[in-house]
Amino acid sequence: MDSFMADLEGLYQEVILDHSRRPRNFHSMQDADRHADGYNPLCGDRFTVYLKMQDDRIADISFEGTGCAISTASASILTEILKGKTRAQAEALFDKFHDLVTGKTHAEGETPALGKLAAFSGVCEFPVRVKCATLVWHTLRSALNGEKKTASTE
């Protein structure tokens, strides 16, 4: 396999393709107690994240919107992984995830903590795609903080 395909397959790993084609928790939430919109003005990706909190814990989470394979898969996996997590755990995961996609850490060392998020390790080879991977995380943070304005990658 040439390096071209290796790089691309590193980006579009099977788990990412799977989640982009069949996003999980992909619906609005009527009884959400908070939600936030995220927008990447560069490519037009737009997501809404819905949360139902139980004290400090994410009891339920869903999303809807449109985006590329990377941003959609990132949103889908985020909702899967954060259900039941506390706010502090979510923030800690975002930090780890951010380090991973910006190439500050490598997936191998962090796999246990990152779980499926490790699939995004290939993103660091594509600097312009980092914002795709992190858009939904910024949106989640706005939702957790109860911010009214649209989260933006810019």
Next chain:
Amino acid sequence: MATTHESILAPARESLAHTFDVRRIREDFPGLKQKVHDKPLVYLDNAATSQKPQKVIDAVVRYYTEDCANVHRGVHLLSERASYVYENTRRKVQKFLNASDLREIVYVRGTTEAINLVAQTFGKRNVQAGDEVLITGLEHHSNIVPWQMLCEEKEARLQVAPINDRGELILEEFEKLLSDRTRLVAVAHVSNALGTINPVRQIVQMAHALNVPVLVDGAQAVPHMKVDVQELGCDFYAFSGHKVFGPTGIGVLYGKFELLDAMPPYQGGGDMISSVSFERTLYNVVPYKFEAGTPDVAGVYGLEAALDYVKKVGLGNIVSYEHALLSYATEAIQQIPGVQILGTAREKAGVLSFILEGVHPHDVGTILDHEGIAVRTGHHCAQPVMERFGVPATVRASLALYNTKQEINSLAAGIQRVKTVLG
């Protein structure tokens, strides 16, 4: 020592090439010779900016190495040389656009600044509460937002003439929106997102019938067609140097002399005055009234070389070559299953905007980039156009005179590769 005369004589000396040889053209552009991701660069993002011929790069270097001086200020030789090129290029721009008067050519940073200049001077003076500015549904953000800002400030209304499913302006609707409240019409000559060529002459005739002046955003037109402002009849015409093989940071506003002369200045500063005291400042004459501060002299050197280059190749040659290439590309891309081309206007230039079923344009762009193919993905600073077609984004391949059929074949193969990777 190179003198400014050399660049003036160069096109004549090399004689006009009547035959168009794309391989020779490509030799003129050093940027095209590189590889990206170990693949030969296929540069199809010309609507964003064009690559530069060596002569343009050399001209900029020549200014900084030999003629580096301010213009209109020094009595010394370097300033004289720089001022000569600066003003001689204005003459070349005048010829390029076929403006009737040299004073109708104003240097600006680019199309965006040209439009803002008109909005902030002509607009502020002539648009009042209850008035209207009329644009089209094809416009780039730079021909929307300055008018929105003006209308908001003046409590005026921005009217938008709709486009049809082919991405063409619906002229009848446009005409209906023209009224005695319309103070200005602002239209793209060529749409950056779809490539549609607007019928500017007809638009101007309709507007002028009601004494409404017309501004034309020519950013996407000048690299692809002969522009004659007198034939078009428009009142303002704006373009950017960097889209027509010149440097970034330099552009042109053409305006009819009587309009420019009646307009207040844009920015205050040096060069735009004839005398200054703390009590009173007398403004300089057109066009200097609009050129406050030290201009982008190096940019003007580059622009001169760019216009010389276009002249040498011949706009007629460019038009016919690109027309054939766009037909070839349209044919090659639309036969790929799952591809839908957006913008199928009968009069089109330079742009192929498309979506691939089930794949987001951003993912298409990443994979094409890894094949060495540079395209633009996104909304192309024309979000209302995207909304009209119900898509958040498209992939845009935009052509220039140096692109080849082989490169189109690479694009088609790249799209197939996208389907393999993401299919």
